[in-house]
Amino acid sequence: xxxxxxxxxxxxxxxxxxxxxxxxxxxxxxxxxxxxxxxxxxxxxxxxxxxxxxxxxxxxxxxxxxxxxxxxxxxxxxxxxxxxxxxxxxxxxxxxxxxxxxxxxxxxxxxxxxxxxxxxxxxxxxxxxxxxxxxxxxxxxxxxxxxxxxxxxxxxxxxxxxxxxxxxxxxxxxxxxxxxxxxxxxxxxxxxxxxxxxxxxxxxxxxxxxxxxxxxxxxxxxxxxxxxxxxxxxxxxxxxxx
Numbered sequence: 001x002x003x004x005x006x007x008x009x010x011x012x013x014x015x016x017x018x019x020x021x022x023x024x025x026x027x028x029x030x031x032x033x034x035x036x037x038x039x040x041x042x043x044x045x046x047x048x049x050x051x052x053x054x055x056x057x058x059x060x061x062x063x064x065x066x067x068x069x070x071x072x073x074x075x076x077x078x079x080x081x082x083x084x085x086x087x088x089x090x091x092x093x094x095x096x097x098x099x100x101x102x103x104x105x106x107x108x109x110x111x112x113x114x115x116x117x118x119x120x121x122x123x124x125x126x127x128x129x130x131x132x133x134x135x136x137x138x139x140x141x142x143x144x145x146x147x148x149x150x151x152x153x154x155x156x157x158x159x160x161x162x163x164x165x166x167x168x169x170x171x172x173x174x175x176x177x178x179x180x181x182x183x184x185x186x187x188x189x190x191x192x193x194x195x196x197x198x199x200x201x202x203x204x205x206x207x208x209x210x211x212x213x214x215x216x217x218x219x220x221x222x223x224x225x226x227x228x229x230x231x232x233x234x235x236x237x238x239x240x241x242x
Contacts, residue, residue: 010198014127017206021213025119028220032108032115035227039104046097103230111220118213125209127201134194141187148180 155176158169 010195011131014131014198014202014206017202017210018122018126021122021210022119024213024217025115025122028217029112029115029119031224032112032220035224036105036108036112039100039108043097043100043105046100047094099230104227107223107227111216111223115216115220118209118216122209122213125205127198127205130197130201134190134197137190138187138194141183141190145180145183145187148176148183151176152180 152173155173157173158166160166
């Protein structure tokens with residue numbers, strides 16, 4: 001910790017690292033929640049369509065098909081074919097909804113919970129309160145240094161002829177110098193202690209947390225890639241009903 005007082009660079013370094021971790025997590029959580037919401041809308045639509053097809057598949061004829069029958073075809077055969085198509089489409093959309101829940105929504109919820117846990121831990125481990133206390137301690141020691149230094153600068157040397165008075169005056173100046181030296185030693189000690197505290201925090205708390213956050217982010221990215229592949233496969237699952 002260079003200079004006289006608390007360098008702003010210390011605050012900036014700690015806060016920038018904290019915000020870096022928060023940005024990764026908040027962006028990741030937001031993107032996952034959006035994808036969950038999108039997937040759930042598809043689940044709801046697929047489930048509703050599956051139920052609708054199933055209901056109509058069990059119903060009777062609601063319109064005449066005689067006009068479109070080919071030679072040799074019967075109404076019964078045509079309706080059986082239509083019901084078969086309905087059943088298969090109903091089953092397809094039902095299965096699609098299940099796979100979206102198990103292969104998309106649930107894994108995304110798991111990663112969201114994991115990232116929210118990391119975010120809570122990151123904020124819980126914030127050192128801002130400790131830094132504020134350390135700033136106050138350093139400011140107090142600095143003020144003591146300023147006061148002691150002022151007493152030296154304001155010292156008026158003895159100009160008389162009395163040897164004893166001169167010695168006493170020199171001793172007084174020496175005492176003031178010792179006070180200044182002691183104040184600066186105390187100041188350097190608190191600066192060194194605070195610097196060590198911040199360095200230890202970054203090395204032993206912040207670094208491991210940021211590594212864990214980056215690992216979670218890699219898992220999220222891999223999961224998004226896997227989900228994209230699954231969605232692409234699901235897009236080609238429409239059964240051949242004809």
